[in-house]
Amino acid sequence: QVQLVESGGGLAQAGDSLRLSCAASGRPFRSVVLGWFRQAPGKEREYVAAIGWSGGSTVYADSVKGRFTISRDNAKNTIYLQMNSLKPEDTAVYYCAGNTRAIFRESSMYNYWGQGTQVTVSS
Numbered sequence: 001q002v003q004l005v006e007s008g009g010g011l012a013q014a015g016d017s018l019r020l021s022c023a024a025s026g027r028p029f030r031s032v033v034l035g036w037f038r039q040a041p042g043k044e045r046e047y048v049a050a051i052g053w054s055g056g057s058t059v060y061a062d063s064v065k066g067r068f069t070i071s072r073d074n075a076k077n078t079i080y081l082q083m084n085s086l087k088p089e090d091t092a093v094y095y096c097a098g099n100t101r102a103i104f105r106e107s108s109m110y111n112y113w114g115q116g117t118q119v120t121v122s123s
Contacts (some may be wrong), residue, residue, distance in 0.1 A: 002027045002112040004034075004096045009117030012086050016121070020081040022096030022114060029077040030054075033099050036070065036081050037107055038092035038119075045095070047105040051079060059103050064090075086121045093118050 008020040024032060035050030049060045049070040058070050064083075072079040083090065094117050097110035104110070 002032055002098050004098060004112055004114035006094065006096045006114045006117040009094060009119045011120045011122070014087055014121055014123050016086050017082070017084045018086065018119060019083065020094055020096075020117060020119070022079045022081075024077045024079075024096075024098065027100075029074055031100055032112070033101065033103055034072065034079045035097050035103065035110065036079075037095045037097055037110075038090075039095070039116075040089075040092040043092075045107050047107070048094070049081065050103040050105075052103055057103060059105070061105075083119070086119075088121050088123045091119060091121050 003026045005023045012018050030053050036048040037045050039045040047061050051058050051070045051072050055072045067085045069082040096114040098112040099110045
């Protein structure tokens with residue numbers, strides 16, 4: 001089992017930056033592939049980014065490429081999502097997710113989920 005706890009959400013204005021964190025526990029951190037998904041009201045959960053075990057592999061959704069950066073600190077059992085140049089369409093609940101296999105864009109391939117953190121971007 002892996003427990004995931006997100007933090008760092010909040011209210012921002014368009015063009016601002018926010019950094020989300022996701023702390024993991026319960027299983028050797030290096031064995032878990034971790035990613036971020038988001039869900040806006042009335043919409044399906046969508047993939048944002050994911051990072052491999054060592055941090056050397058990252059995959060981003062086209063909608064955030066060049067603006068968001070995912071990273072991991074294996075010493076702190078934490079991953080981060082640095083979000084720059086925020087847009088109102090980035091408003092959503094952001095979820096941290098994990099699996100022990102590989103980077104996937106499909107939420108169904110992730111076994112472990114955090115409770116989510118709200119990000120609201122005003123224009």
